[in-house]
Amino acid sequence: MNIYLQLFLTYAKVGVMTFGGGYAMLPILKREIVDGKKWITEEDLVDSYAIGQCTPGVIAVNVATLVGYNKKGILGAVCATLGVIFPSVLIILSIASVLSAFSDNVYVKHAFGGINVAVCAIVTLVVAKLFKTTVKDWITALLCVGTFSLTYFVGVPAILCVVGAAVAGLIICGVRNAKANKADKDGRGAK
Amino acid sequence: MGKLIYFWEFFKVGLFAIGGGMATIPFLTEISRKFGWFTEEELLNFIAVSESTPGPIGINISTYAGYTAGGGGFGGLLMGVLCTLSLVLPSFLCVVLIARVLEKFKQNSIVKGVFYGIRPATTGLITAAFLGTFIKVFVDTGAIKVFADVFGAIDFVKVGLFFIILGANMIFKKLHPIVFIAFGAVAGLVLGL
Incomplete structure (x- = not known):
């Protein structure tokens, strides 16, 4: 069977079998594309998830795009992505049509x-x-509460909050790295 | 041209909703308040149906939101497809671009810093979006003229049901959400909510 069609159908199958998306998809992906099709190794799959989390959008879709791309370039990515969203769109539109009638x-x-x-x-x-x-430390707690307050009480648009938090994260990690480097140097100097 | 605004709004949701399906909620809530394409209560319905059907929740929610934004019928079907594709496009582009420099990307300290900031912020955004919707479910805000009306405006039957389902969900963690949604539907019918 054509590899593009296979990518589409395999991901459509994964889409149908997953309830909840994201991590719920992991064991099914493992069975279908690691054990079944042997397209990628289990390690690759875990890596793909890490990337899927660090890119915007729906994690499960990002993983599909990445695996499709690694397998067959842009067209492969298109087939896998369309495959994973196809059942959702079909099912939701059917349900929405029925429910809206009632x-x-x-x-x-x-x-x-x-x-x-x-x-x-x-x-x-x-x-x-x-x-x-x-929320792991007081800085992340502050970022969480700060974002909440800005959007809930002041009405700051969500996009601005995301961009602001990204900049804040950059600065905080930058300062931390600089401190760590300095401490490292001082430590060596003392020796 | 008229359709372009839908494409653009859902494109932005896809670009800025980082960290899974629920991260789309604050952005969709904003769309609901800004354009009125769907109500916040309808958004809760989208979540209920999305949790109860196969597929990634973010995709399910956006397809349903698109269908409703398109006014149902044939226009709704087209809009459901259009909005879903618009939502997927930014992440598709990002992933394809990043796939080339995968190893460098993962260890990049800039990427780490950005996500260190965005993750807790997304939690804050989701909480804020839901707090507004929650209040509308349990409190008839339109009935509050003076502060003394607050007590009478709260729907205590719903509040009670909320705590029953919340408690059950905490005890039976392994149960699929669809069970609680079905229970909610039956309770709603019996109690006439």
Whole structure:
């Protein structure tokens, strides 16, 4: 079978089988493209995830783009990316079409009234987990609370906050590196 | 030309939402407040459906948001596809560019610094976006004229349901979110929320 078609179909399969995206996709990718197709090694896959996290956008899609690119260049990247989003688009558009036809139905409204409450509970836990993994010291705590306050109370656009936080992160790490270098030099000097 | 604004807004979401599907929420909340293409309550519906269907959550949410922004029907279908592709494009370009210099990129101290700053900021952004939406779910803000109205405007049935689901979710961590969403739907029907 054509390699481009294979990339598309394999990733479409991965897209269908994953609930939740991101890390939920890891074991399925391992089975399909590491063990099954042998396109990349398990180490490559873990590396791809690291890159997927450090690039904008949806992690699972970034991993697909990267693996497709490494396999067959730009066209490979296009096939893998379209493959992984294809089932989502198809399924969501079908559901959206059906639900919008019933959106005025009183039972659907009541059901979504309860569903919204459930989503609030789920998201509360997701946010709590995010706090645990992203806030590690007082600087990151300050960045988190600062961003929250700026956007919630002052209404600063989210994009400005992201750019500002990136600059702040750069400066902080720059200062840290400079300090570490200086300490290193002083340490050697004392010897 | 009219469609270009949709492309541009979802392109920006894809470019600045860093750290997974939920990171799209603050940006989509802004779009909702700025353009009114969908309401914040609808955004919660998108999340519910996205959590309950296969595929990356960020993609599912943006497809649904695009469909609703396009007004449903055939226009909605087209817009769902357009908005999803717009959201994917910036990350696609970034990854293809970075793939060439992969090893250098990972160890680059500039990249590390940038992400050291962005990760906690994204958490702050998501929290802020949700706090606004949360309040709208549990409190009928339109009914509050003076401070004394606050107590009467809170929907205590919903608050109670929230804590039940939250508690259950904390106890049964392994259960898929779809279980809690289904429970919420049944509770909503029974309680007439």
